[in-house]
Amino acid sequence: MSSQNKIINKKVVILGQEIAPGKHYELNLNVAKLHTSTPVQIPIYVDRAKIDGPTVVLMAGMHGDEINGIEIIRRIIRKKLNRPMKGTVICIPVFNIFGFLNLKRELPDGRDLNRSFPGTPNGSLASQFAFQFMKEIAPVADVIIDFHTGAAQRNNFPQIRCDFDDQESLELAKVFNSPIILDSGLIAKTIREVIQKLGKKYLIFEGGKANSIEEMVVDEGINGAKRILNHFGMRSFKIDISTGRDPIFLTESKWLRAPNSGLFLPQVQNGNRVNKGAVIGLIMDPFGKIERTVKAQRNAVVLCVNEAPTVYKGDAIFHLAIEVDV
Numbered sequence: 406m407s408s409q410n411k412i413i414n415k416k417v418v419i420l421g422q423e424i425a426p427g428k429h430y431e432l433n434l435n436v437a438k439l440h441t442s443t444p445v446q447i448p449i450y451v452d453r454a455k456i457d458g459p460t461v462v463l464m465a466g467m468h469g470d471e472i473n474g475i476e477i478i479r480r481i482i483r484k485k486l487n488r489p490m491k492g493t494v495i496c497i498p499v500f501n502i503f504g505f506l507n508l509k510r511e512l513p514d515g516r517d518l519n520r521s522f523p524g525t526p527n528g529s530l531a532s533q534f535a536f537q538f539m540k541e542i543a544p545v546a547d548v549i550i551d552f553h554t555g556a557a558q559r560n561n562f563p564q565i566r567c568d569f570d571d572q573e574s575l576e577l578a579k580v581f582n583s584p585i586i587l588d589s590g591l592i593a594k595t596i597r598e599v600i601q602k603l604g605k606k607y608l609i610f611e612g613g614k615a616n617s618i619e620e621m622v623v624d625e626g627i628n629g630a631k632r633i634l635n636h637f638g639m640r641s642f643k644i645d646i647s648t649g650r651d652p653i654f655l656t657e658s659k660w661l662r663a664p665n666s667g668l669f670l671p672q673v674q675n676g677n678r679v680n681k682g683a684v685i686g687l688i689m690d691p692f693g694k695i696e697r698t699v700k701a702q703r704n705a706v707v708l709c710v711n712e713a714p715t716v717y718k719g720d721a722i723f724h725l726a727i728e729v730d731v
Contacts, residue, residue, distance in 0.1 A: 417493070419451055420541050424493070427455040436537050437503070437530060445503065449542070450482055450496040458492025459637050460545050463630055465497070465552040467519050467596070468511070469504020470615040474552030477626035486631065489639040495542065501534070508616055510556060520592075522599045539599065548577070548606045550633060551596065552626055554613045558713040559721065562675035563612035563625040568601075569656065569731065577606055579652070580636045581629040584676060585708065587726060588656035614712065655706055655726035662719050663688060665697060669716040671723075677707045679725070686722060701725065 417424040420432045433446035463481060465474030478498040481487050487494040499505045503512050511517055516531035524535030543549075555561040565581050566589035567574040578586045589609075591598040600607040610629060612622035634640040663669065670687040679685055679701040686699035699722065709724035716722060 415457075417453065417545065419495070419545060420449065422451075424451055424453050426453055428453060429488070434537055434541060436534050445506075447500060447502050448498065450487065450498075451493065452488050452496075453493040454489040454491050454639070456491040458489065458639055459547040460493040460495065461633065461637065461639065462495045462497065462542060462546045462549040463487070463552070464500055464549065466499035466501050466505055467551060467553060468517075468556070468615075469499075469501045469506070470508050470510050470556075471552070471554040472616055472618055473554045473613040473622045474610070474626065475499055475505070476618050476623050477552050477630070480623065480627055481630060486627070486634075486640070486642075489634065490641065492637065492639045493545075494634070494639065495546070497542070500538070503530070510615065519596060520594045522594050522596050535596070538596075543600060543603065543605070546600075546605055548608075548633070548637075549596075549600055550581075550608050550610060550630060552610045552612075554611065554615055554617070554622075555709055556615055558614055559709050559711050559724075560614040560675060561611040561709045561724075562707065563622055564610070564708065565629070565652075566609045566611060569654075571601070574601075574606060574608065575731070577633070577636075578608060580632050581608060581610070582632055582650070582652055583610065583612075583625055583629055584650070584652060585706070586652045586654050586731075587658060587708065588654070588729075589658075653706060654729050654731040655708065656729050658708060658724060658726035660721040661685075661699065661702065661723040661725055663716045663722050664699065664718065665695075666715075666717045667691070667695065667697075668714060669711065669722060671710050671712070673707055673710070673723075675707055675710050678705075678728070679707060680704055688716065699723075703727065 430451040432449040521531035522535040524532040564585035565578040565583045567578045569588040613619040667688045673685045705725035711722040
């Protein structure tokens with residue numbers, strides 16, 4: 406037997422549970438309690454093969470209203486796509502369980518969980534969530550894929566975000582093969598920043614909008630996860646999961662904001678290429694007196710469209726980025 410397919414002998418412990426080779430576990434991460442003293446538990450699904458290999462974490466629900474990501478991992482678990490032939494797969498369908506209970510982006514204290522890493526054991530609720538993840542899950546992970554959506558009614562075209570200067574992350578993004586791969590620098594106190602500083606690999610998938618389940622987005626997320634597992638030899642899916650497409654590589658992303666308040670009517674679709682000067686949106690008053698055009702300020706690709714029917718001056722309405730060769 407080759408060294409790449411050796412039987413596992415090492416001891417692996419997650420949340421105090423020794424993970425035996427060839428076994429499936431449903432564990433719970435206990436972080437906090439409700440006002441009623443009822444514990445709030447984060448379900449963690451662990452599947453370990455009998456053959457040694459990497460540990461891949463698939464997680465969603467960093468923000469409680471990002472339902473597309475939750476549905477992606479739910480289907481992965483339901484279809485048993487997370488049962489590896491080699492290595493370990495850890496699935497966390499809903500990380501921000503408090504936010505999910507309220508279908509809100511933030512935790513009850515109003516903090517953004519993804520701006521609270523690496524966290525502390527006695528800090529804010531968000532900080533404690535982050536700390537428990539870094540203590541219990543991060544040490545055993547080799548690769549983390551984190552599924553997100555746009556906030557509110559801002560609809561993200563399916564995309565992987567990574568730092569193009571990090572060649573290993575870029576190559577992994579190419580394996581995932583979402584329609585768009587966006588050059589994105591590290592943001593302080595995010596999970597991506599702290600995980601990559603540990604020398605581990607992390608990809609963030611963005612697709613769709615909050616409080617919504619969109620089939621195209623879900624399919625993109627599931628197929629991307631399949632490609633990653635195939636890439637590491639953890640699965641060998643018999644179906645053809647390659648789309649035959651080349652992703653679009655984008656950089657220098659920038660939000661275009663509403664020049665005035667009113668009814669908002671986009672004139673382009675997510676993923677479209679637009680030319681400088683093209684009319685991409687209309688903002689109108691409800692009384693038929695004003696109709697103002699919104700034009701693209703450069704040649705770009707549309708990453709995200711605000712689907713809200715009304716906007717205020719200064720609201721983010723289009724996320725645009727420049728196409729590059731990689």
